[in-house]
Amino acid sequence: MNNVPCKFIVTIRPKEGWQVYSSAQDADGRCICTVVAPEQNLCSRDAKTRQLRQLLEKIQNMSQSIEVLNLRTQRDFQYVMKMESQMKGLRSKFRQIESNRRTVDELKGKMNELQPLIPVLEQYKTDATLISQFKEEIRNLSLVLTAIQEEIGAYDYEELQQRVLGLEGRLRNCMNKLTCGKLMKITGPITVKTSGTRFGAWMTDPQASPKNNKVWYMDSYTNNKIVREYKSVSDFVSGVESRTYNLPFHWAGTNHMVYNGSLYYNKYQSNIIVRYSFESGRVMTQRALESAGFHNVYPYTWGGFSDIDLMADELGLWAIYATNQNAGNIVISQLDPQTIQVLNSWNTEYSKRNAGESFMICGTLYITNSHLTGAKVYYSYSTKTSTYEYMDIPIHNQYFHMSMLDYNARDRALYGWNNGHQVLFNVTLFHIIQTDDES
Template identity: 80%
Template sequence: MGSQLFTLGAVLSTMAIISNWMSQTLPSLVGLNTTRIPTSNSLTQISPREGWQVYSSAQDPDGRCICTVVAPEQNLCSRDAKSKQLRQLLEKVQNMSQSIEVLNLRTQRDFQYVQKMENQMKGLKAKFRQIEEDRKTQLTRHFQDLKEKMDELLPLIPVLEQYKTDARLITQFKEEIRNLTGILTTIQQEIGAFDYEDLHQRVLGLETRLRECMKKLTCGKLMKITGPVTVKASGPRFGAWMTDPTASEKNNRVWYMEGFTINKVVREYKSMSDFITGAESRTYTLPVKWAGTSHLVYNGSLFFNKYQSNIIIKYSFGTGKVLAQRSLDNAGFNNVYPYTWGGHSDIDLMADEFGLWAVYATNQNAGNIVISQLRQDTLEVLKTWTTGYPKRSAGESFMICGTLYVTNSHLTGAKVHYSYSTKYSSYEYTDIPFHNQYFHISMLDYNARDRALYAWNNGHQVLFNVTLFHIIKTDDEM
């Protein structure tokens, strides 16, 4: 390949394109399609009265285009129609001149590109010559270069695939946003269709109806236990935590008691959130040690079993004094009749919708569970029921609406296995499972205000939700 021949051919090709464009396009631009354009350097003689005449040529020594314009005589009437046409023709000529200048710049740029290509061709020719001289060595090196470049490009493949995936995700997100926007627009239109006062009155009416319905809800039968919800992980394996079921909705104080013997310190937290963060508000030191984990906070006082005795103590948080104490006749204590996990859990104090209760066992009842309802002020026993369920076979127990529910174990797989109704003095075997998430329950008590079970599960404080079957009172029964 001859580089000089290549260069000359490129230049002549470019000039031919320009000349062809001028010969075909310029006459139509200036309105001279019917005018014959001379093909040589000489100009055809025409009368100046015939109007503007334009001629072009590519005969410049540097290869540039030449444009020649012959103007009409100046004494033509400038107001006639032909004068207007001539002015328009002049504007076209000016535009054409600009186009020719642009072509000139492109021609120069192409010429520079051709020169650059010529130099590159020379370099390639030298490289081919060098390859021919030492073909094996050069081929090996060049192939190695190509391989390295391919190795550099290979990691881009998964990147490009990721771009494709991202592009699809973006498209999907856009579609979802469009759908959501449509839904929100529809909702907004629907909301806007109602008057605000009308909506407000509807809400108030609904709240009133809900309150009336809640008043009709009486005690129900336990149907299901769900959860748990882990509130916090703190303390040893055994302990108790609770809230006051008689407190107002704004009073959410939490009490926390670690261990089942020896300890006398009760920690208080102003709210559940403070309990979670560990922000204590106050501590109380009891006058005596407690036994077990079945303590109870009720109406602002703490009820607990005195260590190594069957004595129940009522302690006031407000005054810091013991308000009442009484022994449960014949009640076993000191790990004689505990739950299956032990821990001096002989006497279990609890509360439900009907008040204060004590669950324990006696020798007279052959170690089976005894239920006693207590007066909260004096701790006097109001009434007692005896059951046939062995206390030492129970994992834990709790009262809901006057019915005692007993679990069959404190370990994994535990379920509510037995229930005893104090209203009908009858029992039944049940099969209500619940999830013992941390494998060892040492405290399980029902809170009537929260309608939830509080549990100490192997150093975790958890809550279980309960589902009750309710009987709705009629208006005549209320």
């Protein structure tokens, strides 16, 4: 571990306005980082390089202003030329004043025409003064830039560039380690759309490529087999469907998951999990989740056949349910996405019927204490350490009834169905990472 502080702050203002990275080093030399969103940025240059960049930007802006003023002066010059020719015409008119009364009237008309040119002349003088001031300031700035360049001294441009690239590389390495963390805060929601019944699910595929932003929409918690697909969130908002799928079996609940191109859902009136491929349009696998309660035996607090909750995070695909063997308390099982076989299971001591909703982040299950107003994340269970913790993280239940809440690892956001409103929540994660940079 080096003794060089790794403290840096990078602020990002993206489309939704929620993505911020920050990092600092604790007393033991560990890099402690907080992340709100997935986008990454490069570190700032050192103070001198930043000052150079700011001055160069200022010169560029001033050069643009000079160009604008120059165009204005060219335009005004055309007016002046026009006025000069008219003035010459006036001289000959004056010579005829004594002999021709009509000429006097014509002269008055010409004078009225020339009246608007007076402000033009004044503006021309002002622009010429401003141009002189700009040129003087640019000369001064050039002197400042030269002084800074001399002060940098031994560092030529190539060496400075290599230093900056090295710092950026170290920052990227640190950010790449910020894939997982502990939930610290939930903000929002952002209301994406209002549609459907009080209960339903909407989602994107966390395993999809960045260019694939398809949205899937499943209204109601029972008596439905129709999945609606949209090419993007904007199409979803405007209601432009790209395709619909008629599933072979009705679903139960609202806790479905799209993962790596397949839909995973609980088959109605059973503890069977179905894997349906959108590409082939058929069921690839279906398997019973052994001992799992179903059909409102162990639902969430709102009911709705929500006994089995399928979800995904950075570590894979999961099923959350309850069994008689675990006294109705929540069981966490990690699933093989291809075969739906249980890879590992953890028994918690939290009653499934007392849970409002739940979601997985980085192998930790977070449970809310209610689906109604005043809900908060109350309990968490880490599959890494097989330990639990009581928490107090509020979640704003804006529309008073939450029937679906799932984490998307690609977006690092919570998707929710809130009383007929499709909403997004932002999450803040806390990270402790050990740096391995010894330089």
